[in-house]
Amino acid sequence: MEGLALSCVVLVTDAAANWYANYVLDPAVGVTPGRSGQAVVPALALALVALIPWLAQWFAPSARGSGQPFQAPRRS
DSSP, X not given: OHHHHHHHHHHHHHHHHHHIIXXXXXXXXXXXXXXXXXXXXXXXXXXXXXXHHHHHHHHSOOTTOSOSOOOOOOOO
C-alpha cells in the first residue's frame, strides 16, 4: 500500500512541477515539445489515482491474518 501512495505522490507532484515549468516559467506561446510531452504525466497520475481502490486489493494483507508471507508445507 505504501508503494501505491508513494507512486501517487510522485506522479502528482511531477505533473504539478511540469505544469509550472511549461506554463509559468516558459514564455513560449502555443504548443511546445515540453507541453505536448507533459500531457502524458497528468494522464498517468489520474489513471493511478482512479485505479487505487482496485489496485489496493492486490496489495492488502491476506485473510490469513498473520501478516507473514505464505510458506508451503514441508515434505518429509
